Amino acid sequence: MNVQKGLPSLNDFGNTQKPVRYGTDVTLSYRSARWDWTLSSAYLRSDLAGRREGDANTTLGNRFTQFPSLGERSFDRYTFTNRLAVSFTPTKTDVWSGGLFYGYRTEDRTADLFYNNRRKDQQTGFGISQIAYYNANLVRKRGQFFTANLDYTHTFANKANLSASVLYEYDYLDGFTRNLNLLRTDTRDTLQYTRTTTDRPIGNVRANIDATWPLAGGRFEAGYQYRNQQDDGNYRFLEQNGRGLPLLEVSAFTGQARINNQIHSLYSQYGHKSKSLEYTAGLRVESAERQVEIRPQGQAYPLTLNNLFPSLNVVYRPKDAWQFRFGYSRRVQRTSNLALNPLPEREHSETLEQGDPALLPEFVDLSELSMTRIMGRNTVQATVYHQNIQHIVNRVNSVFADTILNRIYTNAGRAQRLGLEVTMDLTITKRWKLYVGGTVYRSIIAGQLFQNAVVFNNQAWAYSFNANTTVQPSPTWVLQANLNYLSQRITAQGEDSRFFVPNLSVKKSFVQNRLAVMLQWQNIGLGRLPTNEQRITTRGQDFYTTTNYIQERDILLINISYSLRQRSKPAKLPTNEFGDKEF
Incomplete structure (x- = not known):
């Protein structure tokens, strides 16, 4: 059993409501010679305070419009889950397992902002108009998630395995975006009110059959997977x-988005290991079909893709203290279905957001060459890598109206990274361990937007750094700290600023480690560091926008966990595979 409680916020930015954080989860297990049952239930409330600082401008003809904004951007989040896992071993060679999952999530994103819009004539420099207004913006997302899975594995006398699994998942997502503009001098005066609603039942099926067997001193694997997803969004x-004035439906922005994804894939892989050489080579063949239909507009966007995804990994150990590795892989990265929906949503007073039904998935090629040196209990590794992303997906902006930008998901072209990563895993003393890693890479993104209206070729250096350390002054005390830092990175139309987050935790164990109390200090800012803060900037010939998202710092949490009897290994509980991504 675990219980979590958040201490009062130290930095709530003066938001309308103070963030609330608490949670609990209880796990019950029963194990016998043939049966293994695990039931888990959890509830988590994890609010987050925040602030948003923005500035934007557009140019239409001779009219220049600037609309800076400032105000609250906070989250209220609730999560409830129930999970059941059952495993039955009738014989030493057969294992049946199944699971049930039910989850419910709600997230409210509040962005209550003050705007000051000013228009002027570019030729004369004289002001045309000015208005100050208050924008009350609420995005509510709700989701219910149901998952059931059944797995079977048979082990043969020669250590070969045959396994099969089937999973069904039903998700129901709904919510709304409420955008209300009120005159600052008289908040009873509604300048504009928009409300968009979402209603999405999603059905998912996944089936696998896999086999592994010894072959020529190594091991061969092969399998087939089928996936089908039906998303009927309203x-x-x-x-x-x-x-x-009456609240009227905008027919051009209202409709249904019917999305079906069907994927067949076959894979095979062979691996062999000797004293100094280890290698694995594989190939996955995938046939994917996607249908997007927009009603009542009657628009259809079919997509058929047939692709090969090879992989290779070779490890050479000339001596015990040295290791060299070469790896190559190709994979596909699919966006969420929401990014395929072209029906717009008024995300903010200044933003109209929509997807692209013809969006292509990203194809990622990664090549790596690494060298590892082992010195006693310490390890140092250096890796040179090249990453190539075809059809990279970016959110880009264009001018919709003088105070509204149209934000759309699109394939922005090709992105490449050529970099060096160095990591050190050190055991300083018997009670002190330290991990340090850093990456420096050259980033290149090139392509076109809006049917070649914008052609770009952006290049820049970027780097990241991460470190974590564990100090154990006694068997019952553990101190852990970590830091993640990411430098500024380029995008198709601008850049994302640096982002870093430090964290600290102290844990004390009692009663032979069955009872533990832990204090967590998340997003350490010490009242002045720009922790958990990121600025996103985009620009074009007729617009500029920059937004600084400042999220809560110095979050303090207390966790208490107690176990009547510790399991020899953690239970494998079912999860939600598809709905979380769409949420």
Whole structure:
């Protein structure tokens, strides 16, 4: 059993409501010679305070419009899950296992901002108009997630394995975005009100059959997987332009997005290991079909992709203290279905967001060459790598109106990274361990946007750094600290600023490690460091926008865990595979 409680916020930015954090999870297990049952239930409330600072401008003809904003950007988050895992071993060679998962999530994102819009004539420099207003913006997302899975494994006398599994998942996502503009001098005066609603039942099926067997001193693996997903989304856009006017449906922004993904894949892999040489080579063949239909507009966007995904990993150990490795892999990275929906949503007063139904998935090629030196209990590794991403997906902006930017998901072209990564895993003393890693790479992104209206070729250096350390002054005390730092990175239209987060935890164990109390200090800022803060900037010929997202710092949490009897190994509990990604 675990219980978590958050201490009062030290930095709530003066938000309307103070963040609340608490949670609990209970796990019950029963184990016999043939049966293994595990039941888990958990609830988590994890609010997050925040602030948003923005500035944007557009140029339409001779009219220049600037609309800076400032205000609250916070999250209220609730998560409830129930999980059941059952394993049955009727014989030494057969294992049946199954699981059930139910989860419920709610997230409210509040962005209550103050805007000051100013227009001027570019030729004369004289002001045209000015208005100050308050934008109350609430995005509510809700999700219910149901998953059931059944697995079977048979082990043969020669250590070969045959396994099969089937999974069904049903997710129901709904919510709304409420965007209300009120006059600053009289908040009873509604300048504009928009409300968009979402209703998405999603069905998912996955089936696998896999086999492994010894072959020529190594091991051969092969298998087949089938996946099918049906997403039937209903989207409604309502708008009220002025006080006392009716709330009307905007038919051009209202409709249904029917998305079906069907994927067949076959794979095979062979691996062999000797004293000084180890290698694994594999190939996956994938046939994918996607259908996107937009109703009642009657638009259809079919996509068929047939691809090969090879992989190779070779490890050479000339001596016990040295290791050299070469690796290559190709994979596909699919976006969420929401990025395929072209029906717009009024995400903010200044933002109209939509997807692209013709969006292609990203194809990622990664080549690596590494050298590892082992010195007693210490390890140092250096890796040179090249990453190539075809059809990289970016969110890009264009001008929709003088105070509204159209933000859309699109394939921005090709991105490459050529870099060096160095890591050190050190045992300083018997009670002190330290891991340090860093990456420096050259980033290149090139392509075109809006049917060649914008052609770009952006290049820049970037780097990242991460470290974590564990100090154990006694068998019952553990101190852990970590730091993750990411430098500024380029995008198709601009850049994302640096981002870093330090954390610290202290843990004390009692009663032969069955009872533990831990204090966590997350997003350490000490009241002045720009921790957990990131600025996103994009620009074009007729617009500029920059937004600084400042999230809560110096979060203190107390965790208490107690175990009546510790398991020899953690239970494998079912999870949600598809719905979390769409949420």
